[in-house]
Amino acid sequence: MKKIPPAVFKPSMLAGPAIDQTGVEERTARFTKRSIKAVSKMQGLLLTLRMIDLTTLEGKDSVGKVEQLCYKALHLHDAFEGLPTVAAICVYPSHVRTAKKALQGSSVKVASVATAFPSGQSHLSIKLADTRFAVEEGADEIDMVISRGKFLEGEFAYVFDEIASVKAACGAARLKVILETGELGSLDDVRKASQLAIAAGADFIKTSTGKIQPAATLPVTLVMLETIRDHYYKTGTMIGMKPAGGISTSKLALHYLVMLNETLGADWMDPHWFRFGASSLANNVLMQIAKEREGCYQSANYFSVD
Amino acid sequence: MKKPQNRISVLKTYKLYIGGQFPRTESGRSIAALDAKGNKIANLCMASRKDGREAIVAARAALGGWNQRAANNRGQILYRIAEMLEARKDQFIAELQLQGLSRVAALAETNGAIDRWIYYAGWCDKYQALFSTVNPVASSHYNFSVCEPMGVVTIFAPTSPLLGLTSVLAPCLAGGNTAVVIADEKRSLCAISLAEVLNSSDVPGGVVNILTGSKAELLPWLAEHRDVNALVYTERDPATLSSLRTRATGNLKRVIHWPYTNWSLNKAQSPHLIMDLQEIKTTWHPIQQITGSGASY
Numbered sequence: 001m002k003k004i005p006p007a008v009f010k011p012s013m014l015a016g017p018a019i020d021q022t023g024v025e026e027r028t029a030r031f032t033k034r035s036i037k038a039v040s041k042m043q044g045l046l047l048t049l050r051m052i053d054l055t056t057l058e059g060k061d062s063v064g065k066v067e068q069l070c071y072k073a074l075h076l077h078d079a080f081e082g083l084p085t086v087a088a089i090c091v092y093p094s095h096v097r098t099a100k101k102a103l104q105g106s107s108v109k110v111a112s113v114a115t116a117f118p119s120g121q122s123h124l125s126i127k128l129a130d131t132r133f134a135v136e137e138g139a140d141e142i143d144m145v146i147s148r149g150k151f152l153e154g155e156f157a158y159v160f161d162e163i164a165s166v167k168a169a170c171g172a173a174r175l176k177v178i179l180e181t182g183e184l185g186s187l188d189d190v191r192k193a194s195q196l197a198i199a200a201g202a203d204f205i206k207t208s209t210g211k212i213q214p215a216a217t218l219p220v221t222l223v224m225l226e227t228i229r230d231h232y233y234k235t236g237t238m239i240g241m242k243p244a245g246g247i248s249t250s251k252l253a254l255h256y257l258v259m260l261n262e263t264l265g266a267d268w269m270d271p272h273w274f275r276f277g278a279s280s281l282a283n284n285v286l287m288q289i290a291k292e293r294e295g296c297y298q299s300a301n302y303f304s305v306d
Numbered sequence: 307m308k309k310p311q312n313r314i315s316v317l318k319t320y321k322l323y324i325g326g327q328f329p330r331t332e333s334g335r336s337i338a339a340l341d342a343k344g345n346k347i348a349n350l351c352m353a354s355r356k357d358g359r360e361a362i363v364a365a366r367a368a369l370g371g372w373n374q375r376a377a378n379n380r381g382q383i384l385y386r387i388a389e390m391l392e393a394r395k396d397q398f399i400a401e402l403q404l405q406g407l408s409r410v411a412a413l414a415e416t417n418g419a420i421d422r423w424i425y426y427a428g429w430c431d432k433y434q435a436l437f438s439t440v441n442p443v444a445s446s447h448y449n450f451s452v453c454e455p456m457g458v459v460t461i462f463a464p465t466s467p468l469l470g471l472t473s474v475l476a477p478c479l480a481g482g483n484t485a486v487v488i489a490d491e492k493r494s495l496c497a498i499s500l501a502e503v504l505n506s507s508d509v510p511g512g513v514v515n516i517l518t519g520s521k522a523e524l525l526p527w528l529a530e531h532r533d534v535n536a537l538v539y540t541e542r543d544p545a546t547l548s549s550l551r552t553r554a555t556g557n558l559k560r561v562i563h564w565p566y567t568n569w570s571l572n573k574a575q576s577p578h579l580i581m582d583l584q585e586i587k588t589t590w591h592p593i594q595q596i597t598g599s600g601a602s603y
Contacts, residue, residue, distance in 0.1 A: 296527070296531060296532060296556060297527065297531040297533065299532035299557065301533070302557075
């Protein structure tokens with residue numbers, strides 16, 4: 001078996017175009033003005049459901065809460081036949097085993113945050129141990145956070161090495177790298193961090209932890225999608241994208257899908273390459289689907305509490 | 307010599323009132339507001355079903371805060387509405403006259419509305435004591451029945467543009483409900499001006515939402531909306547009433563019919579109108595006798 005040489009940081013990995021913030025904002029504003037017809041809307045809503053990483057990342061998470069969330073992942077709304085399941089459940093490492101057991105036999109993946117989530121303020125050895133623990137417990141995907149402090153200090157090599165070591169610790173699990181764009185200063189930083197993460201071995205790049213405001217926004221996501229596109233043009237390798245935090249309405253989710261389709265194209269319109277990190281989005285999408293089916297506006301009272 | 311007209315008058319834009327904001331309709335449609343002679347006096351928004359949906363979302367979000375407020379505080383806010391209305395009386399009288407009321411009738415309509423806000427301001431913290439009960443039961447329980455607001459109420463406003471609107475809105479708010487009002491189609495100017503009064507009277511955003519437009523177009527959507535708890539209808543069209551009752555069955559909404567024709571009468575104001583928009587919750591609380599004297603807690 002061919003041994004992959006360890007990746008080494010090179011300053012050229014950060015070379016990229018300067019980001020025109022006004023241009024990005026104007027471009028994203030246009031994604032919100034597309035006319036989507038009823039049939040496409042329904043397809044978009046169902047695809048959104050399939051792309052959701054149903055998430056609970058609270059200090060108060062318990063076995064019961066995680067089991068309940070897993071049940072929801074498999075039974076989004078039993079009153080309607082033929083609904084898909086969500087893509088994955090996203091939990092803390094200590095709940096991976098519970099989730100794995102609850103989701104046995106289904107195609108729903110278990111994603112686990114790791115590396116001293118959400119701040120990432122810990123020693124590398126602890127972050128690696130955190131990652132290995134989650135993988136050993138059965139996590140299919142690891143959501144790591146980068147050291148934003150080091151990134152802002154300009155210690156790019158440190159951040160690069162950290163991501164590369166976590167990637168090595170992941171084994172077969174897919175690695176999502178959270179940039180926490182709300183803590184990066186500018187869209188230029190977002191571009192730089194995206195390139196760094198991809199070069200260091202990220203399978204997915206992800207906007208936010210959901211613990212910081214602002215979380216995912218259309219402009220930040222567009223910059224990341226364009227980084228993925230440039231990487232694809234250069235290398236032919238596809239990288240996944242996961243906006244997380246603050247996407248709670250179907251309308252906004254559809255705006256994201258429009259942006260995805262117009263930036264990366266139909267190949268990425270699949271849960272393998274695009275995810276929504278969200279907790280309340282699922283119910284909102286279900287209410288929209290119910291509205292299309294029943295012809296009247298819905299109430300949250302008739303959908304499961306999550 | 308006649309003085310030349312050298313200034314173009316600035317006509318007011320009447321927009322919708324949703325969630326404490328004055329947005330234009332998302333549909334971009336407008337309707338002409340006409341004066342009594344049929345001349346166009348302003349453009350009004352013609353609300354779409356999506357505006358209706360936004361209004362319901364705003365009303366639902368505002369419900370918890372409004373109904374958990376101390377009852378006397380709700381009374382203070384209703385009183386404040388009356389004060390602000392009094393301060394802007396001339397505007398309402400002028401608007402009513404523009405829409406065809408005589409000076410006397412316009413004055414009576416405005417004064418009546420102010421007095422009605424005061425009337426219901428007083429009732430805010432009193433109807434509970436009158437209508438709640440401690441019930442006699444045959445077991446060791448205290449048994450209470452207390453009033454609770456129904457929730458989000460959709461009001462199809464009466465044709466009386468200010469007094470009638472106030473007479474249906476005030477009991478709804480006094481009881482801790484939030485409202486989405488579909489203004490009368492022919493005379494909707496005062497409804498939006500009233501929104502400006504509400505907006506400057508400490509009424510939290512979303513507690514009252516006011517839409518102008520076609521009643522026939524909005525009615526099915528709002529009557530079938532699963533997040534609406536009650537409908538108030540004031541006209542006497544049996545077909546509309548029956549349509550409301552049918553459409554309300556999806557989530558068992560209450561349909562309340564207040565078919566008053568003259569809102570200036572005293573019988574058009576009553577704490578029973580507050581009660582029409584209340585649910586009764588009964589609670590059983592176990593009691594135990596702890597001493598020989600029969601004292602209990």
